[in-house]
Amino acid sequence: MQIARPRGTRDILPEEALRWRQIEDLIHHLCRLYGYGEIRTPVFEATELFLRGVGEATDIVEKEMYTFQSKGQRGRSLTLRPEGTAPVARAYLENNLHARPQPVKLYYFGPMFRYDRPQAGRYRQFHQFGAEVLGTDHPAADAEVIALAMAFFKALGLDGLQLQLNSIGCPLCRPVMREKLVEYFSVRVAECCPDCRQRFSRNPLRLLDCKEKVCREVGSQAPNPVDCLCPGCGEHFRQVRRYLDLMRLPYTLNPRLVRGLDYYTKTAFEIIVPGAGAQDAVGGGGRYDGLMQAIGGRAVPGVGFALGLERTLRLMEKQSASPEVPGPTVFVASAGETQDVVTKLVGDLRAAGLAADRDYMGRGLRAQMRYAQKLKAAYVLLAGEEELQRGRVILRDMQTGEQKEIRLEDAVNVLRAVAGK
RNA sequence: GUGGGUGUAGCUCAGCCGGUCAGAGCGCCAGACUGUGGAUCUGGAGGUCGUGGGUUCGAAGCCCAUCGCCCACCCCA
Structure with missing residues (x-):
């Protein structure tokens, strides 16, 4: 179990x-x-x-x-x-x-x-x-x-x-209130629910807020506490x-x-x-x-x-509508043997105050993109083998689908600028 | 404490009078598209049918018990 x-x-x-x-x-x-x-x-x-x-x-x-x-x-x-x-x-x-x-x-x-x-x-x-x-x-x-x-x-x-x-x-x-209520109810308690018959002696005030129909009926003409x-x-x-x-x-x-x-x-x-x-x-x-x-x-x-x-x-x-669950600002995707760069990049982005995430399931690039979308990432940084050889990574705007190459060393600053932080 | 309802995959549910009844959709994972999300198609993983007894040749389906959940009473927030 x-x-x-x-x-x-x-x-x-x-x-x-x-x-x-x-x-x-x-x-x-x-x-x-x-x-x-x-x-x-x-x-x-x-x-x-x-x-x-x-x-x-x-x-x-x-x-x-x-x-x-x-x-x-x-x-x-x-x-x-x-x-x-x-x-x-x-x-x-x-x-x-x-x-x-x-x-x-x-x-x-x-x-x-x-x-x-x-x-x-x-x-x-x-x-x-x-x-x-x-x-x-x-x-x-x-x-x-x-x-x-x-x-x-x-x-x-x-x-x-x-x-x-x-x-x-x-x-x-309170005593005045109590007395008036006792006076009113004393001839009618018999009609009330069992609970109220108990309350009558212990706490007559409570007879007023009983939810039972009969009791409401009985109490409909009861003295108003405010008048006392x-x-x-x-x-x-x-x-x-x-x-x-x-x-x-x-x-x-x-x-x-x-x-x-x-x-x-x-x-x-x-x-x-x-x-x-x-x-x-x-x-x-x-x-x-x-x-x-x-x-x-x-x-x-x-x-x-x-x-x-x-x-x-x-x-x-x-x-009201549910608040949106915010996604990461940037998802760092990998193409080819670029895990080390991804790891470092995610760390740098986070250290710079940007919400960043990455794949931990060994997904292919396609699946990483799907995942990034599900996380509601605003941007994807793609670390691809080819581009990295030239010291570049790809920045993709997930909203518009536009993407461009930027220098790896600029990545954090560009993201910061583009995310407004 | 009392009464009623309900419990089948992560979610929503189907499963007829007990006899291929372990199912669908969504979700998840993957492939088609071997380096690019949203669409489509295909496949895969995942369930002691809440749990424990009983009846039966045979139980998700019937009986009993138990637990959880929902609704109501009571009371409160």
Whole structure:
């Protein structure tokens, strides 16, 4: 049996790697424009960080974490990171970033791991681009991270994305919200799905975003969380929307957009692709003013997002053309016993900064030409016995088919000139 | 974790009720054109028919199991 890659993982081959490169370049470029600095945290962390930073009652923690014992007698429990925010929050605290000018604006890019059943747009190792603004609860920060996320998609030329927005309040308004929901649902839970009957006691907010038809039906007249916001949260929400309007970022209010955990506060948003099937969310985020304390630090407000890059790639494939795989600038072909010259020439060309390649299959000249074409070489330098006796090689333009003899010693310079380098 | 579909050459797939069924196209390599790409023609390499059992005189095709992939549920990115 051949060894295959683990389930839910992928190999990224050269053609696709180009797209990744394109995306990565864009991420770094955009974040520079928006004033975010890159942070790289370990791919594994103490399990405890996610238990507390993601929430013990979440699917992620309950069944999707790759957790293992570290080596050694008292090896602690470690977990491959299932998301990026908790590690960034941890790093903020651990490196005393609160001592820097606030807010601290960070972005990250890298693999995340979740044990889940793979499906279109869902993998066990997947990549996220995320950004966080730490140390301020100013509504303009909420608007900025949203703007950055949207700018990313726009720069990739992706259309039809929808920004959904909601506010889920703070520990002050949450009890009110909860009470109203309990009141509304208490006489109706019986009709809901089994999951929701459980959620009812644990986390009534979650009843709102259940995808079951019956539950949607039952919840259709449910109180809107936004109506329960305390004055502070209400004002914050108004400000966020005002800033989004100022930046001409359209959004759709979605009162059913909910985060389950207490340290998620105020702004919640999601970016979806209508009609993309089951995995229609390409990104999401929100404010988490309670997170830092939940993982044992001081109270530091934060807001951020995470975008799924596999899903972004998927969209790009549907919506835009593939980038051309660039070929070598020059292919050095051989006719007769000229291998030594070819070897030297390729080396010289490369040393001069020109992308050069050659045959390694012992092909005849005809086959070398065919090969050069398949590689998409712009030029062919033909080292033929006859010409070499006169100190010449042939330069052929593969686009036009024109060719001429040039002096071997001039080859590198001529190529450099003709390739514009 | 649940349900449905699927697995034959590198790729896309054909293979009828089990009996020359190991196939096609594309790709790869080569030749025709012995020193010149794109077109055409010809030839070649390449497959334990996902894997392991079972039924049978005989299995790619039937049965069971297992693994992978796809789609959906759940959840998320």
